[in-house]
Amino acid sequence: MIALALSVLSSTLIFVVFKLYDVYKVQTLYAIVVNYMVACITGFFLYEGSVEVRQLVNTSWFWGPILMGVLFITIFNLMAKTAQVAGVSVASVATKMSLVIPVIFGIWLYNESLTWIQVIGITLALVAVYLASLKEKHIVINRKDLLLPFLVFLGSGIIDTSIKYFEELHLTDEDVPIFSSMIFGCAALSGVLFIGIRSKKKPLKINFKNILGGIALGVPNYFSIYFIIRALRSDLLSSAAIFTLNNVAIVMLSTLMGILLFKEKLSPKNWGGVALAILSIILVALF
Template identity: 50%
Template sequence: MIYLVLSILISSLLFVIFKLFDVFKINTLQAIVVNYAIALSFGLFTSSTPLSISEITQQPWFTGAFCLGFLFISVFNVMGITAQRNGLSVASVAGKMSVVIPIIVGIFVYKESVGLVKIIGILMALIAVYLSSAKSDTSPVKFKNLLFPLLLFVGSGCIDAGLKYVESTYVSDGAVPMFLATIFGCAFILGTFVVITQMINGKFKFHWKNLVGGIALGIPNYYSMEFLIKALQTKGLESSTLFTINNVSIVILTTVFALAFFKEKLIKKNWIGIGLAVISILLVASA
């Protein structure tokens, strides 16, 4: 259970760091690329089974790690934009409501049970994302305000589903650090290509604060994933229960951070959305 608690605390901290990027005008993409270099280093340093590049590509989990690496950098960038444009609470709800996606995957892929309560919970989660993205209690949510929360919702859900599948199917306990290092390494390489493209087009401007921001993000990012995977490997703790506790706790804790440290103002629709978010996850997990 200690790994789950640590994962909740550190994952909530990631949203706060992204919000601070906006405060200190740190380039999100550059910081994310540096973050993955740092996370890669931690994965290689903590791995007890060092492998060469040729050996890594032969591992059964390599293809999954590469695809997850692409999702990681894409979704991380969307998470940063959502936290900065829509606020911490919106980013948290959109990211953590995505728990319904691996549950839907479980229904179709693993033939898990589905009932009315679970369906209600899934629909409620979608409504929660919509309401939490609202900027006014009277006017409807504009598409530009909903776009990034929806992308974060779908992307985070795909990461959770993919991570669970690859980890449970191909990754042994001792291979977790190298598996994570490979994911972060692939994300770093893909991000570097984007930065190089910006340099060629004359759109790249380097500032030392972007490097510092990347380091500050990379260390907790690595450990949030390691602790989550170790929590998933805990015997006697079902993944649906774990994801429920994890996601509900992060939504609540991040909202507290948003109100206490960033003085974010939530309208009635936002509060309803956050409430529905918590209820929906509990419904889906208990069904």
């Protein structure tokens, strides 16, 4: 449970850093790429074994970080596009609602079981995520724009499901730091390629704020993945319960941090979401 709590805290710090990007006018895309580089380096420092390319290539999980790294940068850009086209709330809801995918796969592939009370808790968690994320008074999405939030929902769910798959079948405790590091390393390479293609139209300018913003984001970003894998390896709860608790607790804590640090105001629906989030955590964790 300590690992899960640290994963939630790390993910919430990511939210705080993103908020500060708006305050200090940090260019998100460039900072994100720097963040992936920093997260990769952080993992290498934590890895106690020797880093040999031949040895890594021969591992059963080597191809996983490559695919997930590409998916990380792709989903990030889709989230940004969704926020621009359909609104921030839609992007947030699509991301957090994706917890349904690893929950279903956990029950189907790994024969995990849930009590009826936990099922009710997960259902309440989905409602809580929606209500707590609702910022606009009215959300209107054109039919042609439904593809974007669906792709964010699907991609985010695939990432969480992939993490569980590799943790369950391929990783040892010693592999976790280097596995997490390689995910971010591959995401960084994908981001560099993306920026390189983009710079042909718009020349790249080095900005100290973007680098500093990337460093501030990279460390908690790494530990958000590192600790969620540790939580999955603890066997105290099913992966369905862990992903539910993780997503709902992040929404709840991020909402409270927004109130305390950025003086955000919540609507009655938002407060209802926070209350349901607390109730769902109690039902999933204690029963």
